[in-house]
Amino acid sequence: MPTPKTASRSSSIRPSLPRLGAARWAIRRRGGLATVPAALAGVTAVAALLVTTAAHAGKPVGVPGALSLTVEIGPLRNTAPTTRTLVFDQAARKQVTWFDVQDGYEHNVRGLPLRDVISRAKPPKSADAVVFSYADGMEIPLRLDQKDEVDSIFVALEHGNVRDDFSTTYTLHNQTELPCPKILYGRKVTSFSIWIYPGALTSIRLVNWKTYETRLAQPTRRVPDSSGWPIYMRHCQSCHGIGGQGAKRGPDFLTDMGAYRRIPPLAVTDVSEHPSLHEKVKGFAEGQMPVLTQISNAEIATVWRWLHAIHNSATK
Numbered sequence: 001m002p003t004p005k006t007a008s009r010s011s012s013i014r015p016s017l018p019r020l021g022a023a024r025w026a027i028r029r030r031g032g033l034a035t036v037p038a039a040l041a042g043v044t045a046v047a048a049l050l051v052t053t054a055a056h057a058g059k060p061v062g063v064p065g066a067l068s069l070t071v072e073i074g075p076l077r078n079t080a081p082t083t084r085t086l087v088f089d090q091a092a093r094k095q096v097t098w099f100d101v102q103d104g105y106e107h108n109v110r111g112l113p114l115r116d117v118i119s120r121a122k123p124p125k126s127a128d129a130v131v132f133s134y135a136d137g138m139e140i141p142l143r144l145d146q147k148d149e150v151d152s153i154f155v156a157l158e159h160g161n162v163r164d165d166f167s168t169t170y171t172l173h174n175q176t177e178l179p180c181p182k183i184l185y186g187r188k189v190t191s192f193s194i195w196i197y198p199g200a201l202t203s204i205r206l207v208n209w210k211t212y213e214t215r216l217a218q219p220t221r222r223v224p225d226s227s228g229w230p231i232y233m234r235h236c237q238s239c240h241g242i243g244g245q246g247a248k249r250g251p252d253f254l255t256d257m258g259a260y261r262r263i264p265p266l267a268v269t270d271v272s273e274h275p276s277l278h279e280k281v282k283g284f285a286e287g288q289m290p291v292l293t294q295i296s297n298a299e300i301a302t303v304w305r306w307l308h309a310i311h312n313s314a315t316k
């Protein structure tokens with residue numbers, strides 16, 4: 001048996017298995033790989049998968065073959081944060097073919113549409129948005145009134161190959177492997193989509209949008225100028241935090257003063273200088289920033305002015 005890893009942030013939503021079931025599989029596996037007939041080879045592969053999964057198991061749930069998913073609930077208005085662990089036995093996992101914008105291919109997966117996950121989590125009425133967090137610090141919020149977006153998302157608990165061998169490792173077409181649960185965004189997009197960028201999922205949170213946004217905006221509240229906020233929220237917030245709030249994939253625009261000061265006030269810089277906000281956003285600079293062509297120059301200028309305003313007030 002692999003030694004169980006110490007709890008990581010990500011362990012809470014890894015599909016977990018009852019320990020008993022895992023032990024049973026382990027014994028069967030030890031029964032000797034060499035003697036397993038070819039027809040059972042698939043079973044052996046499954047056994048290996050289940051044992052590995054048990055290394056990340058949360059609490060035993062006592063349903064053989066079940067996979068669990070923990071959904072966090074909160075921040076909400078006037079309600080303390082809580083978690084709901086949903087257990088899906090095999091029959092509860094739907095097998096579907098779902099498009100994934102991350103590699104532009106259809107995938108054979110078992111799991112549930114996001115809408116079903118939400119209805120099973122039975123959140124209070126004030127939960128009107130879902131926030132997906134990722135190991136690399138990304139945070140993607142989605143308001144539940146964006147019906148088409150919500151309906152396009154599938155939560156995969158298992159990924160299958162063409163022969164219907166399922167595992168909890170999701171393999172993208174470029175061979176990148178991500179752990180399940182994996183969020184599949186099923187809309188075909190021709191330009192930028194934030195859903196192309198996520199890595200390993202670490203949590204699914206049901207939140208109250210206003211409470212969540214107010215918390216993010218807290219560090220910028222002192223400044224009367226809020227012109228850049230909607231642009232930041234729309235285009236930058238998934239990767240960049242502000243004043244210690246929110247995402248951590250790119251530098252924090254308020255806490256990381258160094259990162260902010262390096263950005264020159266000019267739109268166009270010399271190659272020897274640090275790239276400007278414009279160059280960063282429009283892809284005229286090296287780095288891991290996506291090219292955000294859908295953002296206008298005027299919007300970038302607004303974000304730049306706004307960042308200056310909040311910095312000036314923060315350093316006063």
Ligand code: HEC
Pocket residue numbers: 197231232235236237238239240249250251258259260262263274276277280281286287288289290292295303
């Ligand atoms: C998909 C994730 C992602 C999004 C969305 C994103 N960024 Fe970034 N950004 C990064 C990462 C990662 C870095 C650090 C690596 C680098 O500099 O390329 C970065 C770096 C930067 C830097 C450079 C900071 C420095 O130290 O020089 C600036 C400026 C910047 N981003 C501005 C923006 C703005 C403005 C937006 C929104 C209009 C935005 N980013 C949206 C991921 C993102």
